[in-house]
Amino acid sequence: MSDDSYVFEGPADEPPPPARDNNPPQTVSELSFALKRTLEDRFGHVRLRGEISKVNRHASGHIYLTLKDDKAAIDGVVWKGSARGLGVQPETGLEVIVTGKITSYPARSSYQIVIETMEAAGAGALLAQLERLKAKLAGEGLFETGRKRPIPTFPAVVGVITSPTGAVIRDILHRIAERWPCRVIVWPVVVQGEAACGQVSNAIRGFDGLKPGGLIPRPDVLIVARGGGSVEDLWCFNDEGLARVVAAATLPIISAVGHETDTTLIDFVSDRRAPTPTGAAEIATPVLADLAYAVADLDRRLARAGGRILEDRRTRLRAAARGLPARPEDLLALPQQRLDHAGSRLASGLTRNLAVHERGLITVAGRLTPALLDRAMERRRDRLDSVSARLGSGLAANVKAHEHRLMRALSRLSPEPLHRRLDQRAARLESVGARLDALPRRLERDQARLAALSRALAGLNPKTPKPGFARVESEDGAMIAAAAALHDGQAVRLVFADGSRGARIDGDEPPPSVRPKPAPVSRPKAPPPGQGDLF
Secondary structure (H helix, E strand, C coil): CCCCCCCCCCCCCCCCCCCCCCCCCCCHHHHHHHHHHHHHHHCCCEEEEEEEEEEEECCCCCEEEEEECCCCEEEEEECHHHHCCCCCCCCCCCEEEEEEEEEEECCCCEEEEEEEEEEECCHHHHHHHHHHHHHHHHHCCCCCHHHCCCCCCCCCEEEEEECCCCHHHHHHHHHHHHHCCCEEEEEECCCCCHHHHHHHHHHHHHHHCCCCCCCCCCCCEEEEEECCCCCCCCHHHHCHHHHHHHHHCCCCEEEEECCCCCCCCHHHHCCEECCCHHHHHHHHCCCHHHHHHHHHHHHHHHHHHHHHHHHHHHHHHHHHHHCCCCCHHHHHHHHHHHHHHHHHHHHHHHHHHHHHHHHHHHHHHHHCCHHHHHHHHHHHHHHHHHHHHHHHHHHHHHHHHHHHHHHHHHHHCCHHHHHHHHHHHHHHHHHHHHHHHHHHHHHHHHHHHHHHHHHHHHHHCCCCCCCCCCEEECCCCCECCCHHHCCCCCEEEEEECCEEEEEECCCCCCCCCCCCCCCCCCCCCCCCCCCCCCC
16 A cells, blocks of 8 residues: 555444535526626616517506517516606607616516616607607597687786796796786796606696685686707607696696797697797787777777767757747647637537437337337247248158158068078077087086096195195295205204194215115915914
8 A cells, every 4th residue: 555545444334424516506596586686786777779669557557568679679667656757658669768777587587677767769759759649639639629718818817837947937927017917827847857747737737726716816828838949858748648638627728838840749739829938928918008099099989979979969959949939838829729629619519419319219219119019029920830830841741751762662672581581590590599508518517627627736736735745844934845955954844734843954865875774574474274364
């Protein structure tokens, strides 16, 4: 044995120690979570550009999507808390730039990006998304002219939604003050960035929710204003939620976002679009000086027209006055004289009229003597006798005519057809009598058959117990006709022909294997032949 060898001495029955492994095995979970930590440490914050596909909005509020380009794809998730603050809402086919962190999903061993912010990749993508939104809202009828509200001509209160520090609010206030001094209520908001959309929507809802006669007066018209800018700067006014809030408002709204060449989504759903914020102030208010001049001109025209009418009436009155007498007594003198003459002739005229009527009455009374009345009664009696005689002769002639017609009809009826008809009627009467004689026997047979059927029906009635049988009823009196309707421990009633008894169901019928066999019945042995029977 060489010097460098050695001999292990120990108990002969002890096993050698296990060999040490430099690469111990890991579980799948350990490897997945190790990769998750590595990805999150290495790619804690990334920005990706790609096209959105497979957008899935879960009921929990989370959004699951896929970002892809021409060579690769990656899954993405937007948690519920971040979904409401996105710059643009994810849609299939939209090219965006997202910011987030890379992580993995250990359950499927796949990596994904947790998206925190999202913005459109460029003006082309923004305009394409805007066109899709416009087509969608136009299909719902939000751009229809018939649903737009008129702008009030003389507003008492004007509400303005804009930034309180920009030049826009100063231009609007200055223009309203020089045109139509009225009360202006400003709701300060930010007009650019992610928070602008929510603040403008809240301002519209706040103005719309004010009650007339409250501490804060309700505006007659609203102005949503912002200065010019790029497409990205004005993009918050292209939000679908803001457009729907503008369309649902009950107050008339004037949109004044950007310059004359700038167009946003709320321009189409608002009641009026102004090219500039200053133009919005001019649309919302009239010019007080023009109104004052118009009122003054109308007042001058009214004064001139009134003067002309008065002068015309004065001229006509003078012309009529020239045709009248100098004194009013001269105008009434002749009618008074005519009235006096008529009054003097009235008494004599009444006296003459009374005398004429009295003479007429006497003349009529002289003609009404008893002899005259008798002669009149005699004439009436003669006329009545004449009418009675004519009536009697007419009735006699009518009776003779009908008697003659009846005799002619009877002469046409020979005795032989009458005898034949009478024979036929007698034969039919005898046939009917024979059938009526057979009717009692048929009724007796039907009654006997009915009694037999009644007895059979009584025998088949399940509610009538028969000797040797019983009817099973539940506690409420319902009849139980099948064993499947019974359960263990159920209380039942057994109804016999002579009474009823209560019972309770113990359990199922024992199987045939354990069913006790009936005891054999001993039969008496037959007596030997020749033996007599005691009975």
